[in-house]
Every structure is written in structure tokens, then in C-alpha cells.
Amino acid sequence: MKKVKLDIVGLSYSQTQSGAYALVLGEVNGRRRLPIIIGAFEAQAIAIEIEKMTPSRPLTHDLFKSMAETFHISIREIIIYNLVDGVFYAKLICSDGKNTQEIDARTSDAIALAVRFKALIYTYEFILASAGIVIEGNDFLFLENMDSIAKEPDADAIPTSNSQQGFKDLTVEELQQKLQEAIADEAYEKAARLRDELNKRGKS
Numbered sequence: 001m002k003k004v005k006l007d008i009v010g011l012s013y014s015q016t017q018s019g020a021y022a023l024v025l026g027e028v029n030g031r032r033r034l035p036i037i038i039g040a041f042e043a044q045a046i047a048i049e050i051e052k053m054t055p056s057r058p059l060t061h062d063l064f065k066s067m068a069e070t071f072h073i074s075i076r077e078i079i080i081y082n083l084v085d086g087v088f089y090a091k092l093i094c095s096d097g098k099n100t101q102e103i104d105a106r107t108s109d110a111i112a113l114a115v116r117f118k119a120l121i122y123t124y125e126f127i128l129a130s131a132g133i134v135i136e137g138n139d140f141l142f143l144e145n146m147d148s149i150a151k152e153p154d155a156d157a158i159p160t161s162n163s164q165q166g167f168k169d170l171t172v173e174e175l176q177q178k179l180q181e182a183i184a185d186e187a188y189e190k191a192a193r194l195r196d197e198l199n200k201r202g203k204s
Helices: 040-050 060-070 107-117 125-131 143-148 163-169 172-184 188-203
Strands: 003-013 020-027 032-039 074-084 087-095 100-105 120-124
Touching (some): 032 040, 074 107, 087 107, 100 107, 107 120, 120 125
């Protein structure tokens, strides 16, 4: 089957599923996007690595990476290989330099590890053809229609906070200070919301 290379092109709150985030993967050199609804913990794990935040203590995915590297195991690529009843399935392609093994994983965990190992992300053409969205303008015009997008198990079982609404009254300097405080306190969900608000201010 033909593999299609993907990049992470967006991560934002799902507007229709409380406590969930929309992870958007984009076809490299193409216009198709593959949106996946993931839980808050996995979204934070991905965002922290992308934004190069340094937690005071290692998160679960950081611990996995440290343990794998201790035993000279690397993740070469991840493949989103199936879509069944609205659930994406993924696997890690791991190697110790001599042997290569495939390990089943939730898609959100696989991507959180991929960004840490700088591993390539792939899917198959048939998945993009059935679940992908072709975009013509702004990548995030379709995010308000997330109720029809395939989701991962337990994605909407994690509560979220509405405190982002209160961030609008803060200055950029106050937001940056609160971001550093949130990272120091290991309040990564709050840090992600503060980062979102700062990014939003930067684009306006």
C-alpha cells in the first residue's frame, strides 16, 4: 500500500467536544488534512514538545524516550495504518540497529513519541481518501465541525477548564509571566491555554 507522509499542521481546542483537542495532520506537498480528536493529556504532551517547553520533571512520553534511548532503541517512523468505526490505529516502527519491531499504539501517543524522536509520520492513501479533508484556504475553517470527525477512545472523558476566557483581560507581559509560572508549577494544561492565547495575539 502507498504510504503518505504527514506533518503536524495544527493543534487546537475542539469546539464541539468538551475536554478534547483537534490534532490536524497535513499531507506533505499536498492539500489534504487529517483531523483527529485526542485527549487533553496527549495534546499537552505534543504541544509541550513542539513549543520546546521544558517541564521540571519528565512526562510519561519523555520517560519512555529516556528508557528507549538507554537501551539503544529508536523510533524510526509511525504509521497510522487503519481506521475502524471512527477510531484511528497506529504503530511504532522501532529499531535497535539490528532488529526492527512494530508496536501497536494509540495514534495520539504515537505522535507524542514521534515529535520526541524526530520520527517521520505516515498514513496510507486509503485513509486519507476516506477521512481526509481537502482545504482551499485557512487550515482551521473546518474545525468547528469536529462532531463528524473520527476520534480516539476516551478522548472526551478528560475534563477541561474554561479559564481561557479570563486570559483576554491580561496584557502580553502578564500572559508571558503566567506561562512561566504555569510551567514551573507543572500546570501544563493551563500553560497550553496561555500559549494559545499568546499565539492568537501574535497573529492579530
